[in-house]
Amino acid sequence: MDLKVKILKTKTEITLPVNKGSLIITKGKNQSIPTNGIALYLNDGKLAGIQTPPTKVQRTILIMPAWDLESDYLFRSFAEAASENGLNLKQGSDVKIPGSQLKVVQDFRELIMAILGGLGFDLFGTPKKKFKGKPRHRWTKAVSQIAFKVDHDGSHATVYWQKRNEMLIKAGAVMKPQPELNKDGSLGFSARFAEQLRSEHTDAVENSVTTKDIVLKSVNEVGLFLYFGGTNSWLVLKDAAGKSINEWTVVKG
Incomplete structure (x- = not known):
């Protein structure tokens, strides 16, 4: 932020x-x-x-x-x-x-x-x-080689945590077209932030499908960009065996 x-x-x-x-x-x-x-x-x-x-x-x-x-x-x-x-x-x-x-x-x-x-x-x-605060996650070179898949709320993508502050979304990712609205028809804070994030990459998106690789800063930004957030994205991104990126990287104790 x-x-x-x-x-x-x-x-x-x-x-x-x-x-x-x-x-x-x-x-x-x-x-x-x-x-x-x-x-x-x-x-x-x-x-x-x-x-x-x-x-x-x-x-x-x-x-x-x-x-x-x-x-x-x-x-x-x-x-x-x-x-x-x-x-x-x-x-x-x-x-x-x-x-x-x-x-x-x-x-x-x-x-x-x-x-x-x-x-x-x-x-x-x-x-x-x-205190149920946010858990800490640790990036490693080994994790950077894992292809994490997204299959959530109509969104599909392959994501790599390639560097400590870089999440790579591979071209061809399918994005959720529209966010959920508040009861009064307005956009929530997360949706507005996601819209701003998407506006920064309009040249790499066509008909809600990415045409180029896109680099974001965090797992949360990936979730906002692909499906407007609304859930814990650390549990959404999973490897081929179904192991979440949270399980791979969370710091315990």
């Missing part, structure tokens, strides 16, 4: 991808909340308040989503996630998230969580032994 980051003396500003909005991270209490935004207040790296700051605040994270996502819905989504993780925070507004917006809001919240997780923030203070 490519992010535009500006580190200043008193704050860090992050521009989210695909015009999704921005984040501002500051030390201490920041009560200047934009109209279409929410504030997360942290103590000891853990979420301690949303919108209404607790007595002690070590860090503030201001989230400003794009104009088409209501901040009240995002507030509710973070409050519910906090409650599910055992944090007793004031819930604030009793606004309900419409069914048509639920997936959009959840996708955006997961995007924020992924970014903050990458920066070292564990908002809910989940114990490490219970």
